[in-house]
Amino acid sequence: MTDRIREFLRNRRDDGPIMVVDLEVVAENFTKFARALPDTRVFYAVKANPAPEILNLLAEMGSCFDCASVVEIEQAMATGASADRISFGNTIKKEKDIARALQYGVRLFAVDCEAEVEKIARQAEILGARDAKVFCRFLQDCEGAEWPLSRKFGCAAEMAPRVLEHAHRLGLQAYGLSFHVGSQQTNMGAWDAALTTASSIFATLAERGIELKMVNMGGGFPTRYLKDVPAAEAYGAAIFEALTKHFGNRLPETIIEPGRGMVGNAGIIESEVVLISKKSDEDEVRWVYLDIGKFHGLAETMDEAIRYPIRTERDGDAVAPCVLAGPTCDSVDVMYEKKPYDLPVSLSIGDKVLIEATGAYTTTYSTVGFNGFAPLASVCI
Structure with missing residues (x-):
């Protein structure tokens, strides 16, 4: 916790859970990514946290933006960022949304099949956007990621040349490739494996007279939860080494x-303990219910994939295992039961509990009023 967040929470009087973001930390993170790969453009994944304060800060620092919808494109452009700093990175787009993006001036689009290429080509022809560029996402092994990705996005690597050839024939610019090695990826070698595939596809298309220009290496860069993770500099060095190995000069x-x-x-x-109970007299594990759960920001606790650091005002006291659950009348609103957390035995109803490293994928995963609970409040300082 930073001193700025500590001071904010000390003076806070509002009721209910809240997520507090320290913008100075965001600025430090951007600088680290920019320095780690100085010849690589940073496209912030807006879906992680689209708070206007974050987007404005990153725009001022020179960031570009990876957007999954027209709304996210509009949020990015509201910062003053020009359309050439925006990528429509969702491979599943309505044709009317493609048209809107083109009208805004966006020219960089993700695809993973011929049908998506055809939608972009139709709208590019109607709107005279002959400079529209597409990059094809191919499937990549996510081994080593704490939050692996499914097969929902991307095509088999052997399909990618065909998809990009189709784009070329339809008058679009077959611009490049993309992949994603899985969220919270701690295996730095994951990018090497993906770039092996990318270089092979580059060579295949070059033989067919199509010169690709760009590789989108996706996200996956981790934040620290309960375990230490490599620094941005280490990822940058590993990725640059892989790039030079597979693409040479x-x-x-x-x-x-x-x-x-x-x-x-x-x-x-910052959350609050609503109830502490046991399910039987013999049960040694307590149930600790917080005023926040899976439906109000902590969706990534699904299958206990992301295990957040948790602090209480009673840290230092004797501890015992606890199941952590949310406040709603839904039986799946349980965060940690397979592997309970050790929390202070002295923890009491009304105590504050701090859930750390929650700046990403919390406010955007919060429901709008399920069970009458308000969406997760947030503030940037």
């Missing part, structure tokens, strides 16, 4: 899309 343009790594460690949620 003809390095492509490169993009990274940090989200969690940009804002995760900048935020802390």
Whole structure:
């Protein structure tokens, strides 16, 4: 916790859970990514935390933006960022949204199949956007990631040349490739494996007369939860080594899309203990119910994939195992039961609990009024 967040919470009087983001930490993170890969453009993944204060700060620092919807594009452009600093990175887009993005001036689009290419080509022809660029996302092994990605996005690597050839034939610029090695990726070698595939696809298309120019290396950069993670500098060195190994002196343009790594460690949620109970007289494990749960910001506790650091005002006292659950009338609103947390035995109803490293994927995962509970409040300082 930073001194700025500590001071804010000390003076806070509002009721209910809140997530506090220290913008100075966000600025430090951006600088680290920019220095770690100085020849790579940083496209902040807006979905991680679209708070206007964060977007404005990053825009001022020179960041570009990876957007998943027209609303996110509008949020990025509200900072004053020009359209050439925006990528429509979702591979699943309505055709009317593609048209809107093109009208805004966005020219960089993700695809993973011929049908998506055809939607972009139709709208580019209608709107005269002959400079529209597409990059094809291919599937990549997410081994080593704490939050692995499914097969929802991306195509098999052997399909990518066909998808990009189709774009070329339809008058679009077959611009490059993208991949994602999984969120909270702690295996720095994951990028090497993906770049092996990317270089092979580059070579295949070059033989067919299509010169790709860009590799979008996605996100996956971790934030620290309960375990230490490598620094941005270490990832930068590993990625640059892999790029030079596979592309030699003809390095492509490169993009990274940090989200969690940009804002995760900048935020802390302050919550309150609503109830502490046991399920039987013989049960040694207590149930601690907080005023926040899976439906109000902590969706990434699903399957206990992300285990947040938790602090209480009674740290230092004797501890015992606890199941952590949320306040709603839904049986899945349980965060940690398979592997309970050790929390102070002296913890009491009404005590404050701090959930650290929650700056990413919390406010955006919060429901709008499920069970009548308000969405997670947030403030940037």
